Amino acid sequence: MRRVVVGVSGTPGSLAALHRAAAEARAREAQLWVVMAWQAPGGELGSRNSCNVSALAQCREAAAERLRRILDLAFGARPAGVTPAGLTVRATPGAALVDTARGGDDLLVVGAGSRALLRRLARPSVARYCLAHAVCPVLTVPPPPLQAELDAVHRRNLWHLPLDTRELAP
Template identity: 75%
Template sequence: MSRVVVGVSGAPGSLAALHRAAAEARLRDAELWAVLAWQSPGNELGSRNGLGPSAWGECRAAAVERLREYLDTAFSAVKPSVTLAGLTVRGTPGAALVDVARDPEDLLVVGTGSRAPLRRLVRPSVARYCLAHAACPVLVVPPSPLQAELESVHRRNLWRIPLDPRELAS
């Protein structure tokens, strides 16, 4: 059976990608695989500092719980009506998604996050990584137009810019 693999992070863009992936899975009569990538505290440095098996188990359990919460939030109102599998993978998001969606018959769905200049320096684009390295088709889902408005409101609040009442009329 073919698969639609989708990256899940809890971000609003990830939620849009998850809903689009569910729609694609219904169209293709495919399984929906929701993948959450996780890393140990300190990333690879943490693995060299002697994290014991219990710490690894706690990190993995926390990732599994986060994935359950994200899926419950995403599908609380309407169930996806396809076979849904959740998978947590230790690693960076792009590499983990490309590794899971390695069959040419798969479809990999990723959301685009905020691409503010500072975030580009700190966190590389998962979508770009997947487009460059995936062995299967990749569908990149843009953020909701409401997301840009929400980010604008957050910036306004951060910089304490007063609301102009004329903006409410439009």
């Protein structure tokens, strides 16, 4: 059976990708697999030295609970025409998505995200990783328009800039 695989993190961009993936799954009559990647505290090297089995189990359960909340936030009840299957994977987001969408008939949907210079330096792009390593087609979904407004508010708050009330008027 064909699958549409989408990664989520809870950001507005990942929710937009999730809704687009649900629409693609309905149109293709495919299964919808929603992937939440998680890592141990301190990354893989840190987990070898300091994390015990119960700490890893707690991290896995926290990722599963976060995935349940994201699906509930995105769809409430069940989306019409498709039933999402949630999957938590212990890996980096890009590797988790590429490993999950390994069939040639699969479609991998990822959010393109905001790619400001500082974010590119701090975190590698999941979308770029997927485009470079996936064996199936990859659909990148641009951030929703609300994301640009949220980024502008965040920058204004970060730099302690005053709010211009004329921006609030319709």
